[in-house]
Amino acid sequence: MRSLYLELTSKELERKAEQLEELASPCRLCPRKCGAKRREGERGFCRAGWRPWVSSYGPHFGEERELVGHGGSGTIFLTGCNLRCVFCQNFDISQLYQGREVSVEELAKMMLELQLIGCHNVNLVTPTHQAHAVVRALIVARDHGLKLPVVWNCGGYESVEVLRVLEGVVDIYMPDFKYGDSEVAEKYSSAPRYFEIAKEALREMHRQVGDLVVEHGVAARGLIVRHLVLPNGLAETEKVLRFIAEEISKDTYVNIMAQYYPTWRAHRYPELSRRITPEEYREALELARTLGLHRAGPH
Numbered sequence: 001m002r003s004l005y006l007e008l009t010s011k012e013l014e015r016k017a018e019q020l021e022e023l024a025s026p027c028r029l030c031p032r033k034c035g036a037k038r039r040e041g042e043r044g045f046c047r048a049g050w051r052p053w054v055s056s057y058g059p060h061f062g063e064e065r066e067l068v069g070h071g072g073s074g075t076i077f078l079t080g081c082n083l084r085c086v087f088c089q090n091f092d093i094s095q096l097y098q099g100r101e102v103s104v105e106e107l108a109k110m111m112l113e114l115q116l117i118g119c120h121n122v123n124l125v126t127p128t129h130q131a132h133a134v135v136r137a138l139i140v141a142r143d144h145g146l147k148l149p150v151v152w153n154c155g156g157y158e159s160v161e162v163l164r165v166l167e168g169v170v171d172i173y174m175p176d177f178k179y180g181d182s183e184v185a186e187k188y189s190s191a192p193r194y195f196e197i198a199k200e201a202l203r204e205m206h207r208q209v210g211d212l213v214v215e216h217g218v219a220a221r222g223l224i225v226r227h228l229v230l231p232n233g234l235a236e237t238e239k240v241l242r243f244i245a246e247e248i249s250k251d252t253y254v255n256i257m258a259q260y261y262p263t264w265r266a267h268r269y270p271e272l273s274r275r276i277t278p279e280e281y282r283e284a285l286e287l288a289r290t291l292g293l294h295r296a297g298p299h
Helices: 008-022 104-116 128-143 158-168 182-189 194-209 236-250 278-290
Strands: 053-060 075-077 122-125 150-154 172-175 214-217 218-228 253-257
Touching: 008 158, 075 128, 075 150, 075 194, 104 122, 104 128, 128 214, 150 182, 150 214, 172 194, 182 194, 194 218, 194 236, 194 253, 218 236, 236 253, 253 278
Parallel strands: 075 122, 122 150, 150 172, 172 218, 218 253
Antiparallel strands: 053 075, 214 218
């Protein structure tokens, strides 16, 4: 299966880059619509500027097995985030802003290097606030032979307007679906209306790419949803899984994750200050089975 962006003409891809640049300054790339004039050096909630901002890149073997295959997932960790999760396991990148600004050409070279060393995809980690720069780099990389599928590895707090521009660019959408309650999301991730926004985003992602297609053991196209089980039922797992089963597809590939641990600022919240129990995780898996999500589980 050919990567979707290979089917676009140069003019079509250029137009998408221009549309995203228009949305990036004043910034409306995420649902916050903070309006930062990034072309002029202003930095909004995510703290990102105009140029790409990268923490690290390389083959990753800790992702879902269908992304890893035998050559690894070609991850590019982009600095900054449009969420502020108090328990973020990558807080040094997302909230302490570890990384450096690079040129579009440098970002394109990273993509090409990941292909050269045998990775199965370009896995863009937290790309939402840098969508304009990512697509600019993709244009350069495609012109130099990039063919790998693009993975949009995001927090689920996405603008449908931006997602529609990305149609035909992204092969695999991989959002977190963190919460089934927006008040909880605002408290722990500074994300107003998270549940409502994430639901609309998932609908749009699924409309574009459908359920996950795996070829020769490796993900080629489709939707992967990640859900991290939180202690004390704080993620409202049942609401999340019920929405996926009833309004997206029972064939949705859902990675129900058990690796929560209290890091970053979680110790300030007693209800988040412990790992989940085996029983809490078993309940999440049983919920998925009951709802008919046959591709849900630990991945």
